Amino acid sequence: NAGVTQTPKFRVLKTGQSMTLLCAQDMNHEYMYWYRQDPGMGLRLIHYSVGEGTTAKGEVPDGYNVSRLKKQNFLLGLESAAPSQTSVYFCASSYGQGTDNEQFFGPGTRLTVL
Amino acid sequence: GQSLEQPSEVTAVEGAIVQINCTYQTSGFYGLSWYQQHDGGAPTFLSYNALDGLEETGRFSSFLSRSDSYGYLLLQELQMKDSASYFCAVRGYNFNKFYFGSGTKLNVKP
Numbered sequence: 001n002a003g004v005t006q007t008p009k010f011r012v013l014k015t016g017q018s019m020t021l022l023c024a025q026d027m028n029h030e031y032m033y034w035y036r037q038d039p040g041m042g043l044r045l046i047h048y049s050v051g052e053g054t055t056a057k058g059e060v061p062d063g064y065n066v067s068r069l070k071k072q073n074f075l076l077g078l079e080s081a082a083p084s085q086t087s088v089y090f091c092a093s094s095y096g097q098g099t100d101n102e103q104f105f106g107p108g109t110r111l112t113v114l
Numbered sequence: 115g116q117s118l119e120q121p122s123e124v125t126a127v128e129g130a131i132v133q134i135n136c137t138y139q140t141s142g143f144y145g146l147s148w149y150q151q152h153d154g155g156a157p158t159f160l161s162y163n164a165l166d167g168l169e170e171t172g173r174f175s176s177f178l179s180r181s182d183s184y185g186y187l188l189l190q191e192l193q194m195k196d197s198a199s200y201f202c203a204v205r206g207y208n209f210n211k212f213y214f215g216s217g218t219k220l221n222v223k224p
Binding site: 040048 | 122145147149155156157158159162201203205210211212213214215216217
């Protein structure tokens with residue numbers, strides 16, 4: 001099992017450009033999440049999904065859109081990138097059932113917006 | 115809203131015991147998780163407490179007191195590989211979402 005994978009690993013954008021980050025999981029998890037991590041600020045939830053075809057906003061959704069057309073994939077889009085979106089982006093997934101909701105994280109995407 | 119407080123940095127020597135505290139304020143509470151993250155790596159799950167008391171997993175233990183809105187992670191027999199950042203995360207009024215603290219950087223010295 002590959003677990004949670006993210007594409008790409010690194011990306012540099014110019015202000016105003018758009019891009020899509022892809023997250024894939026092979027654990028048949030219902031729940032998927034997108035976080036951003038900035039220095040000294042921990043992980044902040046951007047958007048999440050509790051099942052195929054569903055999405056919901058997290059703490060910091062502005063400037064991002066998501067889609068979950070297939071259960072195993074969760075896409076994060078930036079329509080018009082801004083320097084404030086320079087960050088490391090982590091995708092995570094979990095069963096969503098049971099008591100601990102353990103989240104499995106991907107390796108991250110390091111995004112720089114110039 | 116939700117807020118979590120953790121110390122920013124802790125230093126300890128190899129073989130020692132260290133405790134990382136987490137206090138939280140949340141509207142509604144379902145549980146407290148702990149994650150470890152090495153520099154440049156992804157967070158990995160360590161433990162989850164939904165009820166008061168101590169949960170033990172090998173050298174790591176996690177404690178929760180819901181009445182005090184407080185939890186801690188206890189690391190015993192510290193090893194150099196334990197040098198990492200540790201995050202607490204609270205599951206608040208929205209059962210589907212976790213809110214993470216800013217993290218505690220643990221430095222283990224020989």
